[in-house]
Amino acid sequence: MNLRCQSCGAELVVAEGLRTTVCPYCAAPSVVERPPSVDRPTPTFALGFALTHPAAGERVKHWLRTRNPWSHSGLKRASLQDVRGVYVPAYLYSALAMSRYSVSIGEDYTETETYTTTENGKTVTKTRTVTKTEWRSLHGEHAEYVPDVLVTASRGLSNVELEKLEPFDLRVLARYEPALVAGWVAEEPSLSRDECLGLAREEALEKVGRRLESFMPGDSHRDLKHDTRLESESLDVCLVPVWVLAARYAPDKPPLRVVVNGQSGEVFGKVPLSWVKVALTVLGAAVLGLLMYLLLSRGGRP
């Protein structure tokens, strides 16, 4: 059956038996049935879950235990039974990047300098070695294949969160078969292809920029600029396995969420600080300070 979360916009596909009333991504109780979509791209690839439900629960528990003591306890109250496996739609992108770049390359050299100073009231001339940099401009061309750029196609899971869970082991990438996701919650691509292509190109260009940085000659460089054309692009929908624990502590606040890479067990989440806890701690310290002061001033009396 097909469901839509009216809060985060996730478009879920679940088996009749897995009918859910809260969104696995955001824990909003506003999941409604929707007609099946017609124009969505079907996944080309999928990565299976390697991490079991109990193992994912352990990862989440450990992660929660090691948080800041002042963090909001909304997630600690959440049941680990609520950790749900979701096949998240992503786009797998690759391209050939053709770049022209310009940069200033710095070469260091040393020079002996004479200078005058005053010693014991006399002016003396001395020498010292100083390092200087000579800059020259460099232009060049570079071509490279950029494989395996993964960007989210989900309204439920942001690209930032997906990036924190990466890498996924793409060596075990399989052709998508409906049987693979049977019994799981899966999401259909809920972001448009163009939106995702934009994200993927941005990531590819960042990768190229970092690569160019890494092989610049000289002792240092500055003002690296590149003009890169992306050719022979490919973009395929790929389902990736993610365990999600979502909880809401207030209807008007964004959900607290911990996500786990369903292959590697990598965990990512953000838990806001609880200002009540912070205030109580500060208050407690103040009371303790006052008691100490009273005790010491009393002890000091003859």
Ligand SMILES: [Zn+2]
């Ligand atoms: Zn949702």
